[in-house]
Amino acid sequence: MGLEVTEVISGWMEGEIKSFIKVWLLVIASLSYCYSVSRNVPKGPSRLLTTLPVVFLNLLLPLNLHTLHLGVSSAFFLAWLCNFKLLMFAFGKGPLSDSSLSLPHFLALACLPIKARHQNNPSxxxxxxxxxxxxxxxxxxxxxxxxxxxxxxxxxxxxxxxxxxxxxxxxxxxxxxxxxxxxxxxxxxxxxxxxxxxxxxxxxxxxxxxxxxxxxxxxxxxxxxxxxxxxxxxxxxxxxxxxxxxxxxxxxxxxxxxxxxxxxxxxxxxxxxxxxxxxxxxxxxxxxxxxxxxxxxxxxxxxxxxxxxxxxxxxxxxxxxxxxxxxxxxxxxxxxxxxxxxxxxxxxxxxxxxxx
Structure with a gap:
């Protein structure tokens, strides 16, 4: 009986991890689109309109996850942290508006609690x-x-x-x-x-x-x-x-x-x-x-x-x-x-x- 319960628990976690991977692959794809937007669409209402679909997607994606550790942390990073940075990015503000960012750095800065090293105060x-x-x-x-x-x-x-x-x-x-x-x-x-x-x-x-x-x-x-x-x-x-x-x-x-x-x-x-x-x-x-x-x-x-x-x-x-x-x-x-x-x-x- 204990072995069966363990197998069920392990299978449930395996399904959650697969969903987690799918969610973050979609995040990478959508933020890569935003990165291209920064090169081709001027800041202001036009960039806001092209960014809003990603903002709405970030609100929906956490609904595919059901655990505290993977689901709630993803919700915080996407629905709150990433979306606020994207809204600032639409108007040419915030860390994502730095034109020198590479794609990997743009992705990381968009949804993680980090900042570019050159922004640090060296004190x-x-x-x-x-x-x-x-x-x-x-x-x-x-x-x-x-x-x-x-x-x-x-x-x-x-x-x-x-x-x-x-x-x-x-x-x-x-x-x-x-x-x-x-x-x-x-x-x-x-x-x-x-x-x-x-x-x-x-x-x-x-x-x-x-x-x-x-x-x-x-x-x-x-x-x-x-x-x-x-x-x-x-x-x-x-x-x-x-x-x-x-x-x-x-x-x-x-x-x-x-x-x-x-x-x-x-x-x-x-x-x-x-x-x-x-x-x-x-x-x-x-x-x-x-x-x-x-x-x-x-x-x-x-x-x-x-x-x-x-x-x-x-x-x-x-x-x-x-x-x-x-x-x-x-x-x-x-x-x-x-x-x-x-x-x-x-x-x-x-x-x-x-x-x-």
């Missing part, structure tokens, strides 16, 4: 922030099986403590996955990893957390595509001093929509809008925080002492996350599915090794 400070040490990543990678083992005793752990474990698992898993992708791109194409996280548990304000420390790759995608256009528009209405406030809110609204989409790919469930409420709440709170700083004339380095500000900030993120973010995450049964996928991947690679 030691930037390198230390952008590329974590192998020792750091090694420790975090070793934590993942410990999290999975802890889920076996979930019935004996307080629900609130389980949510804390989930939060840490998500952070460690995201950082490790993105580091692996970036490392492969760096080894094969000479392209550097985008900084992903900068110790978000040390954040001293919401501005520090969302703007400088948490998922920096997403921040860098949202800034030129949503924040700066909204800033330019709001400057005409509110003036330079207060223009960042509606721009911040617009950015969080865009982030809320994209998170709802990613959660749809994860659970194939229509949104309950709790995720949107989470990001709108944080957007409003960040607007208030920035407004108070502007009103009082405070710089980003002034305010409460770090020893007080950091626990308050991280505590607020965690409490609101438990309230609005994690319920949808739990409804997707993500952690149980992740454990099964690790088992399926193990069975698949065992069968593959035996076949060899």
């Amino acid at each position: 030691t400070k930037t390198t230390q922030k952008g590329l974590k040490s192998l020792w750091n990543y090694g420790i975090k990678l070793l934590l993942i099986p410990l999290f999975l083992k802890a889920y076996d005793y979930e019935d004996h752990i307080h629900p609130k403590l389980t949510l804390v474990v989930y939060a840490i698992h998500i952070y460690v898993g995201l950082e490790t996955l993105l580091a692996i992708v970036g490392g492969l791109a760096r080894a094969s194409l000479g392209i550097e990893l985008e900084p992903q996280f900068d110790e978000p548990y040390l954040s001293t304000s919401l501005q520090d957390f969302w703007g400088r420390r948490w998922n920096i790759m997403v921040t860098r995608a949202l800034r030129p595509s949503v924040y700066l256009p909204a800033l330019n528009l709001s400057q005409r209405l509110t003036g330079r001093k207060w223009a960042p406030l509606p721009a911040i809110l617009a950015t969080f609204i865009a982030s809320a929509v994209m998170h709802e989409l990613i959660f749809f790919y994860m659970g194939r469930r229509w949104p309950t809008w709790e995720i949107s409420c989470f990001f709108l709440l944080h957007g409003v709170c960040l607007v208030v925080e920035v407004a108070l700083k502007k009103y009082r004339g405070l710089s980003g380095e002034r305010g409460l002492p770090r020893i007080i500000a950091a626990p308050l900030t991280v505590g607020f993120v965690m409490v609101t996350g438990f309230w609005l973010f994690f319920p949808e995450f739990l409804r997707s049964n993500a952690m149980v599915r992740a454990s099964r996928e690790y088992e399926a991947m193990g069975a698949f690679f065992r069968d593959f090794y035996r076949a060899l």
